[in-house]
Amino acid sequence: MKKIIRSTNDLLLAVLMGGLSIFLLLSKKIITGVENGLAAAIGLGKRTNNILQGAFFALTKVIPMDLAIEDMKKNNYNSYFKKAGQKIVDMNNQAVDLGVQASVKVEIPAAWADATDEPVAEPKNMTPFVRDIVMPLDKQQGDKLPVSVFQKYGVLDGTWENGTSVYSKRGVATKVPKWNPDACIQCNRCSMCCPHAAIRPVLLTDEEKAGVPDSFVTAPAKGLGKDAPKYNFRMQLSPYDCLGCGVCLTACPAKDALTWAPFEEMKSEQPLFDDVAMNESYLKKDVISDKSVKNVQFAKPYFQFSAACAGCAETTYIKLLSQLFGDRMYVGNAAGCSSAISGGAPILPYCRDCKGHGPAWEHSLFEDNAEFAFGFYHAQDAIRKELLIRIEALKNAGVAAEEAAAYLADWNDREKSREVSDALIAALEKAEQTDEVKYILDNREFLAKKSVWAVGGDGWAYDIGFGGIDHVMAQNQDVNLLVLDTEVYSNTGGQSSKATPTSATAKFAASGKKVAKKDLGAILMQYGYVYVAQVAMGADQAQTLKALREAESYDGPSIVICYCPCLEQHIKAGMGTSQDEMKKAVECGYWHLYRYDPRRIAEGKNPFQLDSKEPDTDKVMDFLMGENRFASLKNNFPDKADALYAKEVEDVKARYERYKKLAED
Structure with a gap:
């Protein structure tokens, strides 16, 4: 044992592996709010690891306490002095002392002896794929799934249903933002910079307002433009998706428009987010615009509820990118944080809208991501060129001639491409189903102009993938790169x-x-x-x-x-x-x-x-x-x-x- 256990950190790991992990799991669940308060009081914010570790050794007494405290504090010096200095070491030593001293006995109610398991409510609107694959994986039961299940849903080729992050309501924050309609200036800056798309502005007509719960309190919408209809405004939070980072509060220019509130107080608002803020029928196309920060935030984020670190800056850019171009976007993602938080199965934050449109995302290597995205561009471009030849032939033959002519004129116009594509599809569905017509309908997803992006961090862009970036940029083709530095x-x-x-x-x-x-x-x-x-x-x-x-x-x-x-x-x-x-x-x-x-x-x-x-x-x-x-x-x-x-x-x-x-x- 002495050859393996070198410190209290090693001992803690060994004990957990030995079957006592229930202690930490239960204590973390029960006293998260308390320990966060203790950590904040000594200046450590949410960093509670030493408080929990001190409490663990005080309660389990697996080694003498004087030895445990001495070793924990020695570890603090080794871990934090070089990175942060003596002040942070002292704070963490104080956290150890707090953990040792602050534990209290929690009396277990006698009624719990006869308690039975209550069925956990399953998420609403689950697809069969989510029910049969995502939820078992989310419960750490993936090893029980037979290969036939993956074969049934056609994922053996690596494809995966997107938007599954919506079913992972983690509820990990102990405090979350609370919106004050009287103080809010409706700038939408908080929504713009939220790393997880967990706070969103909503506009409702008076008629729509009458159909939502009374608890969905609103204020008269302002600053939408002189010709905008009368709307009611609310900034709605998703308590279970919020990580409590506080970025929205620090970015808010209005005093007291957002304030901290306990999660337990705010969790009842989750249905307001799920049923109203996420309801695409309430999106106001007459207001949504890419010309202003305020108006673009009324658009649907096609990137939401990622597993990124609380306060992550990378996801704010990806989310905005998805609001601008998400319904027609191809993304090649270099290895790194941005790929881990975008494609960590089973939780995928890229999602579709009610029409089935959304980003096509794929993870690539560090060294070839720019070329990979360039391949996206060439592949869809080659298919569309074939489509253009056939659409020209149909127009000349008088089949859906008006719609075909409109498509040929405006397919490359970003503002009109989706509209003329949808009109052509509708016309061809009514036409005689010749081989030409069937080919176009079978490849309908390639009709609308695509927005091709290579996304990755500075390790990719500045270092390992730079040669590929230089090569792709030199080709003078319509490919976009987003570098998260x-x-x-x-x-x-x-x-x-x-x-x-x-x-x-x-x-x-x-x-x-x-x-x-x-x-x-x-x-x-x-x-x-x-x-x-x-x-x-x-x-x-x-x-x-x-x-x-x-x-x-x-x-x-x-x-x-x-x-x-x-x-x-x-x-x-x-x-x-x-x-x-x-x-x-x-x-x-x-x-x-x-x-x-x-x-x-x-x-x-x-x-x-x-x-x-x-x-x-x-x-x-x-x-x-x-x-x-x-x-x-x-x-x-x-x-x-x-x-x-x-x-x-x-x-x-x-x-x-x-x-x-x-x-x-």
Whole structure:
């Protein structure tokens, strides 16, 4: 035993594997709210691991307490000193002491002795696939499923029913946002930046309002435009899908429009979200627009309830992308966090609408994701070219001639493509079913213009997949790239990448990165025909929206590089402030907002537009010290830290001067 058990962490794992895991599972379920309160009181937020560990050893007494406490505190120093400093070590030591002292006996009611299992209510509107495959997997019973079940539903080829995340109501937050209609200014910024699509604006007519529960309290809608009909507005939360990160509260510009409330108080609102906010019949097409942050948030998110970390910045961009183009989008996703949270079966957050339209998603490798998405583009393009030949023939033969002519004229128009495609399909379904007609109907899914995206992190875009990105962008075809830049390999433990800036610490750069961050956007601008944008949603939501809209509308290659605060950056204020962190990064000049649009060249305009204001570089050090990936350098390598910090400040200034010159030329 001594050869295996090296610390209290190892012992805890051994005991759990030995069958005492019920203790932690029950204690976690029963006292989550209490332990969160204790952690918050000493400054650890939701980090309750040491409180629970202290309570475990105090109650089980599997080793002498003085030895357990000594070893737990030694582990705290080894785990946190280099990353966060002595202050965080002291907080975690205090958490150990709290866990040892704060446990209380919970009396079990005598009536429980005769209790029987109550049937758990199954989710509503389950498809057969969800009932027979997803729910058993979600209950950790996948090993009981026979191969024949997977064969029955046709998933042996790797396809999977999308939208299954809606059935995984986790309810893990102990406190969630509560909406105040009197204080809300209806800007929809909270919905825009919610990582999980768990808070959504809803518009109802007076007639619709009369048909929903009285508890669905609304306020008169405002700011929709002078010609907009009279609507009633509500910002509705999904308590069971919310992770309690608090991003929406920190991003809200109106005091007290959103406030914290206990989960137990708010969980009764779940039916209001499921039956009203998720009801597509209430979507208002006359209001939905991609021209403003407020109006685009009334659109359906085709990416919802992912398993991303609380406060994740990556999912905010993916969700917005899906609201803009989700009903006709193809996504090739590089390996990494974005693929893990997008395709972690059985919970898939990409979903369909009531017409069956939605994103087609596939996971690819690090090194070839851009080429993989390029394959999507070529495959659907080849099929459509065959369709165009046959539709032209039908038009000339007088079969659905009017609809065929409209399709041939407008299939490539993003605004009209779906409309003319649907009209052609309806006309052909009524026509004589010749081989030509049957071929078009059999391939109807390829009629509407597709929006092809390669999505991935900086490890893919800056490093391992860069060669593929360069190759695809150089082809001058209509393929779009979304880069989720966390400035580190997040999914594999926080290794340094070429996106990691000077002085940041990471695995393989423990003593601080010595060279500047690679300027991916500037490299691709050199082609002259690639649309390039750099965005940070927390700094400017409107600029983010505009960049995505422009990139997709550009009939050529495009890339949008998104700043994504991450757990691996160790933000001192916590991931609930990830949107604020983006704002600070832009204000001090650490990150810049710009758009390079080749279409402006033909108009005689400068294609490069610097969207962020002149930064206050005196605040760069304040920004760096707000993240432990930078601040820890001073703790561990004080002799090198100041020089590397100074170099990073100079890198920041030099980068801005380059962009400023580009904007002036």
